[in-house]
Amino acid sequence: MGDVGIDRRAFLAGVGGITVGAGAASLTACETRPGRTSTVSGTTLVVRNFGGSYGEANRKAVYDPFTRETGVRIKVVNFAHDQMLAQIREGRPRFDVMDIDMSNLLLFAREGASEPLDYGRLKNTRNAGIPQSLLTPNGVGKSYWASVLAYRTDAFDGRKPESWADFWSLGAFPGSRALQGEVDWPELEFALLADGVPLDGLYPLDVDRAFRVLDEIRGSVRTFWEYGAEPGELLSRGSVKASSTWAGRLQHLIDDKVPLAYEWNGARRQSNGYGIPKGSANPDAAYKLIDFALRPEVQAHMARLYPDGPVVPAAYGHLTESTAMRLASTPGHLLSGFDLDIDWWLENQDAVTRRWQKWLRA
Known part of the structure; x- marks a missing residue:
């Protein structure tokens, strides 16, 4: 994680005065300084x-x-x-x-x-x-590391959610949900995937569309979690039936036979x-x-x-x-997930974060 x-x-x-493009130094820039010994x-x-x-x-x-x-x-x-x-x-x-x-x-x-x-x-x-x-x-x-979909394997009559569209489908997969709060970048990508946007068409994010899709599930989101262990706690207690989570944080529970599983389709790396x-x-x-x-x-x-x-x-x-x-x-997971676009998020973080915070408190 x-x-x-x-x-x-x-x-x-705390970062002020960021100049876009300042990191474009040569990949072959020499680091060795005059008089610096190589004996370590x-x-x-x-x-x-x-x-x-x-x-x-x-x-x-x-x-x-x-x-x-x-x-x-x-x-x-x-x-x-x-x-x-x-x-x-x-x-x-x-x-x-x-x-x-x-x-x-x-x-x-x-x-x-x-x-x-x-x-x-x-x-x-x-x-x-x-x-x-x-x-x-x-x-x-x-x-x-990745954010993925997690769920209780005993929650949906033997069926398992296999996509973020399933996570959003409260009719087919009823029950409370949890999504990430302010601990990291808002999970707008998952809303867009649920609405049919393909993996290779996510960026630039359609922010208005993502919030419209989030509105659809808002009433069933019991918790917006704020620390890595929280999704496992919610799922193991049965407080929610499905949640986003950081991959790996549930493994000790799965190893202890708690009925939980991950779905890697649509993972955000x-x-x-x-x-x-x-x-x-x-x-x-x-x-x-x-x-x-x-x-x-x-x-x-x-x-x-x-x-x-x-x-x-x-x-x-x-x-x-x-x-x-x-x-x-893992090669299969690389194909079924996507990399978060750091440049897009850094460019848009202020406006999106303000909107996200307002939406959470509405």
Whole structure:
């Protein structure tokens, strides 16, 4: 699951004077600085991630193996995005690597707060099949996560909703619903899919149409959830029969035989990635860590511990089918879902967010 919620909203509110196109630096910009040694053994590299089970999985799958191989020790911090930006603006970032979602990496690039990446130093991105959209000038994708439809398998007389159109069909699939509240981008895409818009025709979003479709289901939405565990709590109690959710957040309940399931058709994918803040004290070690984390076997190890999908397709050769089918970047799921258009959302976020907040409170 991505780095979202209050942290993102605070960061977006704190970013001022964004210049569109400022992130269009060359993919081959050189990062090595005069007089900077390439010897990294014994270095302590400070990585910012959002902690919790995600941080622990990174420790086991990435950081500890990297330390054993290189001698570079890893220290983890969990600064909020506005804190990160303030430190960079002061010229004294207290972290060397950013592990954040790709939309915020784009915002950091536009603010001039991150270093252009030298892809010549990231050999594991070469011919690796990483989507071009994740190879950006100032950030490289590391994992996929997704918002999907979830439902109680005992709710609809043995039938299962197989699309967002089914989620909206209260006649065929009666019962209370839950949708995401203000914790991340509004789920306008799901309303449009329910109304017949094809996956490849979503963007630019028809905002008026999306809100009209949301109006149709408003009376049956019991809750607009605000934290990742909430859909599982609502579904397991039977408070709602179907909900949007972040893929992976229900897996422990499913493993415990709670009658829940996911539907991946129409999944909305987002990505986390790595960036290097402007003024990083240890760019050499930062490049080595990022490159290490993009090895197929390391990507696979991470996916076994935390339900985000690898960005390197070869990682799936190291995973069992049962594990692969739970991940957002499994080939079948890539075909049945779509990538959130970061550029569209950043361009339209203010107007859409105001309208969304007004609609929620109406």
